Amino acid sequence: MLPTRKHRIALISVDGDPAAEIGQEEAGGQNVYVRQVGYALAEQGWQVDMFTRQSSPEQATIVQHGPLCRTIRLKTGPTEFIGRDHLFEHLPEFIAEFQTFQREQGFQYRLIHTNYWLSSWVGMELKKQQPLIQLHTYHSLGTVKYSAISDIPAIASKRIAVEKACLETVDRVVATSPQEQQHMRRLVSTKGKIEVIPCGTDVDKFGLIQRSAARQELGIAPDVKMILYVGRFDQRKGIETLVRAVAKSSLRDHANLQLVIGGGYRPGHSDGIERDRIASIVAELGLENCTTFPGRLDEAVIPSYYAAADVCVVPSHYEPFGLVAIEAMASQTPVVASDVGGLQFTVVPEVTGLLVPPKDEVAFATAIDRILLNPNWRDQLGEAGRQRVEIAFSWYSVASRLTQIYTHLLAQTMPSIESKPQIAA
Ligand code: UDP
Structure with missing residues (x-):
């Protein structure tokens, strides 16, 4: 089934809510990255839906950030804060909710960009159920993290296996620095396609005051x-x-x-x-x-x-x-x-x-x-x-690089997709 809107894409970040307040427990760089990439992609004409989980009953289910960009919070386990190491068991519910959302909207996403290993698993499972292009940004690698801490969580072996499968099978992995790319190659797998695209920052927000x-x-x-x-x-x-x-x-x-x-x-x-x-x-x-x-x-x-x-x-x-x-x-x-x-x-x-x-x-x-x-x-x-x-390091250039890759991958699987996303009227 072809999507009704050609350029609608999903950024999936189950544990890192792009609409959350940044700077406290488990809300940091990943949330900023997803949000800023989402905004910047929307400015370049993509219709961006950012999926995360609902972690408190007060949170709105949908936050509209702009005409082409919104955060959608899906029910995933109890509606409360759950640490990353305890989220995996709730992911099947996230997938079911995502499928329900697609059904209700009457379309299927053709391209998803997942963030952190939990969402990579969600993406790989979705790929078994519908035709899908998947890109992934790790934000952190289990192999690197566990080499530096003594209290290894029970989920560690699962995470490492999922991160390896992800690198070897998804359509493109985005490394945010050459150093992260080296770690992936040395510690995760020599297989799979990696593209280095650094993170960005808001050059108009920072540096304006003396x-x-x-x-x-x-x-x-x-x-x-x-x-x-x-x-x-x-x-x-x-x-x-x-x-x-x-x-x-x-x-x-x-x-x-x-x-x-x-x-x-x-x-x-x-x-x-x-x-x-x-x-x-x-x-x-x-x-x-x-x-x-x-x-x-x-x-x-x-x-x-x-x-x-x-x-x-x-x-x-x-x-x-x-x-x-x-x-x-x-x-x-x-x-x-x-x-x-x-x-x-x-x-x-x-x-x-x-x-x-x-x-x-x-x-x-x-x-x-x-x-x-x-x-x-x-x-x-x-x-x-x-x-x-x-x-x-600007978000604009990050989104431009991602746009090139998304467009290329979509064109490979769906030749009818034009070479550039439409700018919304
Ligand atoms: N941050 C913030 N307020 C705070 C502390 C942090 O807005 O009180 C933001 C900070 O500006 C940055 C992000 O949280 O954008 C942290 O990202 P970083 O990649 O440095 O670290 P991470 O949280 O991913 O480990």
Whole structure:
């Protein structure tokens, strides 16, 4: 059966709701990616339906983001937050709901782009039931994750098997950095088709406010040396390393040193527990006076935080991409990051920031100090970062690359599809 509307596509992200508030438990880069890719594809003429699961009864079933882009929340297990490691058993219900939705709408999607391994399984199952082109973005690889943690969850072997089957069988896998591609080839499979398309950032949202104006807005004095962390509270984000590095900084007794740790958390949940652990290390190291936890930074304030900072630190143990690094760079703020994964791709050492070994608090302290002690160099690094983002990392270019691949794959299986998506009137 041919779809009634030729250019309707589905982005599937069962666990990462594109319409959710970003910056707290299990809502981070993947949600931003799906949402921004969805918006950008819609601007290029695709009719984009983004599917996720409903995780609270208050959530609307459909969120219309624009004429061509909406989020659709399907019932999948109990309507409450369920951690990723416990979602797999509910996926058959997601598939059944997806099929019901298609039936009710009277069409079948011909192309889906799945996100994270759970959705890759959904896509592969759907492919058994209808003709379908599937693209996939991993966002994180089980093999990489499990090599770095000691408490391996029960679902691990399933995840690893699904990730391998996905790479070997779907129509195209999107790696967000050459480093992620290498990991896939080395650790997942030598078979399958991979395309490297980096993530993007909103160059019109970040970088429009100057440091002095941003500080005035946030009430931060001009002579403060401000170190910024932005992200979820998760042990693998390495916030502990950052705090210990600040304690070792030659500037630690500088009256104006300020460490800002931005990110949402919910008491009693895993992010709340990690936030409390970090706060106790801050107290133990005597850094309470110079550390603040502003909580989740929403859309309205986040550009000012990035712009106000002298340096943004991304101390993750691993990142397949790491959106925070390019958001800081877009805001003309240099980045000190762990020398891992996609951060090796986005941050150019000595040009847009510095890369140091993960978990090495002394190396982080040295790198942070180098930037804090040299404001002229900080500004040069910031300018180069902005340039790099403008050239290499916009959502527009991500969507253009995806459009090329989608169109090519659709044309291969459905020759009647025109070479370009129609721009909606
Ligand atoms: N973020 C936010 N507010 C916060 C903390 C994080 O909006 O308080 C956003 C941040 O701007 C970025 C995303 O969450 O867009 C985190 O993405 P990243 O790829 O750095 O990390 P992930 O969450 O995927 O591990």
